[in-house]
Amino acid sequence: MKIKIAPSILSSNFAELGKEIKLISESGADYIHIDVMDGNFVPNITIGPPIIKAIKPYSTLPFDVHLMVSEPEKLIDDFIDAGANIITFHIEATNNASKLIEYIKNRGVKVGISLMPKSSEKKIFPFLEDIDLVLVMTVRPGFGGQMFMNSEIDKISRIRKKIDSSKHDVILSVDGGINNITAKLALQAGADMLVTGSYFFKQKDFKKAVIDLKIKV
Numbered sequence: 001m002k003i004k005i006a007p008s009i010l011s012s013n014f015a016e017l018g019k020e021i022k023l024i025s026e027s028g029a030d031y032i033h034i035d036v037m038d039g040n041f042v043p044n045i046t047i048g049p050p051i052i053k054a055i056k057p058y059s060t061l062p063f064d065v066h067l068m069v070s071e072p073e074k075l076i077d078d079f080i081d082a083g084a085n086i087i088t089f090h091i092e093a094t095n096n097a098s099k100l101i102e103y104i105k106n107r108g109v110k111v112g113i114s115l116m117p118k119s120s121e122k123k124i125f126p127f128l129e130d131i132d133l134v135l136v137m138t139v140r141p142g143f144g145g146q147m148f149m150n151s152e153i154d155k156i157s158r159i160r161k162k163i164d165s166s167k168h169d170v171i172l173s174v175d176g177g178i179n180n181i182t183a184k185l186a187l188q189a190g191a192d193m194l195v196t197g198s199y200f201f202k203q204k205d206f207k208k209a210v211i212d213l214k215i216k217v
Contacts, residue, residue, distance in 0.1 A: 160190025
């Protein structure tokens with residue numbers, strides 16, 4: 001299993017965002033994770049398409065844009081046009097996931113589905129054949145620096161088993177409270193991608209941070 005690391009720029013220094021993106025790209029990370037919040041679906045407001053468009057030239061890594069927004073259908077085009085390589089939306093935020101998946105794929109980008117804590121993994125099982133990524137939240141989304149929720153470990157394991165039995169190439173990503181200790185818990189449960197924010201950006205050496213997170217399980 002090749003472990004993938006996706007630093008979340010929510011915890012980066014926004015005053016030097018271009019520089020931070022370059023450092024991520026040089027660290028050995030695999031993706032750049034971009035949290036988009038609308039102040040409605042979650043209690044915070046972050047960045048929009050203009051920022052993504054502005055930072056796109058600073059990296060060749062894939063941009064995974066995580067839409068924590070109500071009615072994601074209304075925003076898809078703007079984020080794809082800005083440079084998103086993956087659009088990850090919340091299953092709880094749409095009434096027609098099938099239509100949304102089809103639309104995103106027809107726009108030529110990959111698609112992920114995210115689950116809130118306490119949401120049943122069964123909600124996303126009907127779509128595994130059509131998506132590229134499942135994102136399990138191990139904190140209540142909205143703010144960085146929260147503690148990893150151990151209660152979500154069994155959910156990660158169940159999703160891993162379902163992906164393996166489906167024989168589809170779906171990345172299982174975990175986001176929330178990931179550090180060099182909780183990373184091992186997530187990986188042992190079956191994750192193959194880790195989204196890391198506060199832990200990553202507190203390290204003086206980003207390359208070492210990536211190595212420390214890619215723990216042999």
